[in-house]
Amino acid sequence: MLAQTSFNGQPCVDLALPAGDRVRIALHGAHVLSWTTADGVERLYLSPKAHLDGHSPIRGGVPICFPQFNQRVLAGQPLPKHGFARTQPWTADAQQPGGGHEACLRLAASAATRAIWPHEFEASLTASLEAGRLRLTFEVTNTGTEPFAFALALHTYLRTPDISRTRLDGLSGLAFWDAVEHIHQPALRKTQPPGLLAFAGETDSVYEAVPAPLEMSAPGTGMRISQSASLPDVVVWNPGAQRCALLDDMPADGYAHMLCVEAARIESPQVLAPGQSWSGWQELRVLLASQA
Numbered sequence: 001m002l003a004q005t006s007f008n009g010q011p012c013v014d015l016a017l018p019a020g021d022r023v024r025i026a027l028h029g030a031h032v033l034s035w036t037t038a039d040g041v042e043r044l045y046l047s048p049k050a051h052l053d054g055h056s057p058i059r060g061g062v063p064i065c066f067p068q069f070n071q072r073v074l075a076g077q078p079l080p081k082h083g084f085a086r087t088q089p090w091t092a093d094a095q096q097p098g099g100g101h102e103a104c105l106r107l108a109a110s111a112a113t114r115a116i117w118p119h120e121f122e123a124s125l126t127a128s129l130e131a132g133r134l135r136l137t138f139e140v141t142n143t144g145t146e147p148f149a150f151a152l153a154l155h156t157y158l159r160t161p162d163i164s165r166t167r168l169d170g171l172s173g174l175a176f177w178d179a180v181e182h183i184h185q186p187a188l189r190k191t192q193p194p195g196l197l198a199f200a201g202e203t204d205s206v207y208e209a210v211p212a213p214l215e216m217s218a219p220g221t222g223m224r225i226s227q228s229a230s231l232p233d234v235v236v237w238n239p240g241a242q243r244c245a246l247l248d249d250m251p252a253d254g255y256a257h258m259l260c261v262e263a264a265r266i267e268s269p270q271v272l273a274p275g276q277s278w279s280g281w282q283e284l285r286v287l288l289a290s291q292a
């Protein structure tokens with residue numbers, strides 16, 4: 001069932017399954033704010049200090065980074081950090097597809113987007129909900145007469161009870177850019193050592209060509225994270241205590257309860273010819289606590 005609602009004054013759509021699984025999406029940024037499973041457990045982290053003012057980026061949930069990731073400016077375009085999709089007003093389809101388990105929001109080029117990115121496009125975000133599973137699909141069509149290039153990240157903030165006891169499996173042996181150590185050298189690569197990834201301090205890494213689903217585990221919880229082949233990269237981000245203290249929209253201990261695992265296309269931006277469409281998705285599937 002789909003309902004128009006609001007959260008802290010922000011218009012939202014709520015999608016709920018009869019068994020109780022529920023996802024809440026703000027029209028501002030098509031930003032997924034919350035995903036709770038039928039057991040009432042919140043699976044995403046939303047900062048209690050997030051700016052919910054209809055203008056600022058929202059800290060937590062699932063920000064959409066489009067048409068660029070971070071501040072890697074695409075040829076000559078003065079795009080803001082992480083692009084503009086996360087700060088634009090999206091619209092929710094009145095007639096929703098998917099037999100009551102999907103919600104679709106849309107964004108098209110406007111005077112505001114053309115002022116910073118001179119391209120014509122139509123984009124959508126579709127949230128598909130099943131028991132213990134959320135899939136987010138981003139689709140974009142070039143409705144103009146010139147090709148354009150873009151990057152994308154679904155910047156998912158997973159909730160964890162304790163980052164110091166959280167592990168991420170599936171990245172061993174992969175090349176990555178360590179943006180903490182080599183912020184000004186994005187071409188430098190390290191190789192992820194064997195074993196589970198653990199978190200002590202700031203982590204900001206972009207992994208290329210991630211071949212298989214990842215698994216996050218923490219006491220009492222676990223999540224399988226998979227993504228479409230069209231999104232080959234994974235970003236893993238946790239600000240750690242020191243950087244967290246510099247973020248005005250995070251509580252001091254916020255870093256301890258979140259881990260961003262982002263499905264992305266960064267290293268080789270996608271080029272879209274006029275009339276062409278492209279889509280990419282990330283899927284989150286809850287693992288039983290006993291499997292975590």
Ligand code: TA6
Nearest residue numbers: 057070081082155204235237262
């Ligand atoms: O995805 C990781 C990252 O690019 C980090 O470098 C960090 O800046 C983070 O995103 C959050 O960015 P934001 O603009 O939302 O504060």
